[in-house]
Amino acid sequence: MKIYFIKASAGSDYSKYKAETGGPPQNIFAAAAATPKQHDIDMVDETIGMKADLNADADLVVIFMSTPDAYRAYELATAFYDQGKTIVLGGLHTKFNQAEAAKYAHALIIGEVENYWQQVLIDVEQGELKPRYKSKEPVDLSQIQPYPTDIISPSQYDYTWSVVISRGCPFKCSFCLVHEFFDSFTLRPIADIVAELKHLKTLGVAWVELHSDNLTHNKAYAMDLFAALAPLKMKFYGETTVLIARDEDLLVAAQKAGLKAVLLGIETPSVDALKSQKKAFVKPEKMKEYIRIIQKHDIEVWGDFLFGFDEHTNDIFQQTQAFVTDIKVDKVVPHFMIPFPGSETFKKLDTEGRILTKDWAKYDGSHAVYQPKHMSTTELEEGVYWVWEQNTGFLEKLKYLF
Ligand code: SF4
Known part of the structure; x- marks a missing residue:
């Protein structure tokens, strides 16, 4: 399956500050790291000036958003949704505004991603995606993989x-x-x-x-x-x-x-x-x-x-x-x-x-x-x-x- 991970950004000063001080955003990198190797991944981080490609060849589009970037994320979700792609939304804003985010997605991922991520992918492939995924337990950090450096390279940060x-x-x-x-x-x-x-x-x-x-x-x-x-x-x-x-x-x-x-x-x-x-x-x-x-x-x-x-x-x-x-x-x-x-x-x-x-x-x-x-x-x-x-x-x- 082809998966496109997007960290949405409306380009506000706050997003720029986070980008300048924080290095790669956690959420897209965490989800990409947790994705089994048989899937094809592409990623875009709009906080560093990259722009999501609306022509991306993807079966599944996963968009993470903070509150000031919510409308940008919904704009992207709508564009991909209209193309018939499967849309999953995650990130801080999603967790605390689930009813709002659900209008733009087939599924929401709530909180830390690793414990249920493989199940999400299986459910997408089997056409059985559930509206919400949330882990019952905190993620065991001994199970996380290093964040990938071969999709968006460190030079871009x-x-x-x-x-x-x-x-x-x-x-x-x-x-x-x-x-x-x-x-x-x-x-x-x-x-x-x-x-x-x-x-x-x-x-x-x-x-x-x-x-x-x-x-x-x-x-x-x-x-x-x-x-x-x-x-x-x-x-x-x-x-x-x-x-x-x-x-x-x-x-x-x-x-x-x-x-x-x-x-x-x-x-x-x-x-x-x-x-x-x-x-x-x-x-x-x-x-x-x-x-x-x-x-x-x-x-x-x-x-x-x-x-x-x-x-x-x-x-x-x-x-x-x-x-x-x-x-x-x-x-x-x-x-x-x-x-x-x-x-x-x-x-x-x-x-x-x-x-x-x-x-x-x-x-x-x-x-x-x-x-x-x-x-x-x-x-x-x-x-x-x-x-x-x-x-x-x-x-x-x-x-x-x-
Ligand atoms: S709760 Fe938040 S503001 Fe308070 S010490 Fe922890 S991270 Fe810092």
């Missing part, structure tokens, strides 16, 4: 690649979808990661995202992982929490492994906002000290900051700018807090009648899509743009590490 370390997150921050999408926090065997990295090194990949939403949560695992990565002499970055700064052993091991940068969700200097978002483990008053400790190990700190929490008034932009200058974060990544459907925050805002639009194209990080509590939508938009302007050059600076 500027030799930046992404290797799965874990899935899920043990925390449950209200605005976040990670813990809603994955049922549990699971870790991949270290030997499999090392084998995949050795192969990537032969292809010229030197800059790798250790793909995890919480790279150092399990200290014993992280110590073993870092020890195994050190001999590879590659450069890595990854996402974790600021709690890494409390552990000198971990930082020493990370430095020896080649970890060059960590992305930390610092979010906001507002203690009240952090508490209400169930992220009180971030302590603004400790950040300056923690960041200095991390930087002492030659690891850059990239800070994610969010704006628009109910505790924010319109002085939060200047306050945050003063805060990032004071704590000396290496790169500032400011965002609107986007209440993605499926998140606790979206449910709360919707219940309170404060969601201003369900035009998903606007959930792209460039628009205020809900009514903030203590400022106007214009104040929120102008404030975020102002912080962006104060911290320009983030994406450009990333390049020096390539």
Whole structure:
């Protein structure tokens, strides 16, 4: 069977940011890796400027979408549907908007794909596709295959690649979808990661995202992982929490492994906002000290900051700018807090009648899509743009590490 995997993108700034910072998108690569060899695969990742080919010779078209890309995915699904092809939709937006997505597909794939993917393919071939597929268990990461490098090559990602370390997150921050999408926090065997990295090194990949939403949560695992990565002499970055700064052993091991940068969700200097978002483990008053400790190990700190929490008034932009200058974060990544459907925050805002639009194209990080509590939508938009302007050059600076 001929299968065409598409990561849809509407080309928003948010998609571009994800593409610049994250390497290959997880979903199309995970599904392609789980596909038995007897099938012919083609893939397109629109987040890096590729365009889906509407003349593609495929029996099955599988489209993954995030919320701001939903309409692009539906446009593609409709075009292929009209040609008589079998359409399957997956990705974050599909999981949390199943009734909507079902209008454009023969089947939906919900959550992690590997446990049921072979069954989907068998059902397509036998003409017995079911409307929805969902795994009852989290995927055993010892069973996943390395992501393919021979369909979309690492050169198309500027030799930046992404290797799965874990899935899920043990925390449950209200605005976040990670813990809603994955049922549990699971870790991949270290030997499999090392084998995949050795192969990537032969292809010229030197800059790798250790793909995890919480790279150092399990200290014993992280110590073993870092020890195994050190001999590879590659450069890595990854996402974790600021709690890494409390552990000198971990930082020493990370430095020896080649970890060059960590992305930390610092979010906001507002203690009240952090508490209400169930992220009180971030302590603004400790950040300056923690960041200095991390930087002492030659690891850059990239800070994610969010704006628009109910505790924010319109002085939060200047306050945050003063805060990032004071704590000396290496790169500032400011965002609107986007209440993605499926998140606790979206449910709360919707219940309170404060969601201003369900035009998903606007959930792209460039628009205020809900009514903030203590400022106007214009104040929120102008404030975020102002912080962006104060911290320009983030994406450009990333390049020096390539
Ligand atoms: S924001 Fe970060 S720490 Fe919180 S649940 Fe999401 S991934 Fe985990």
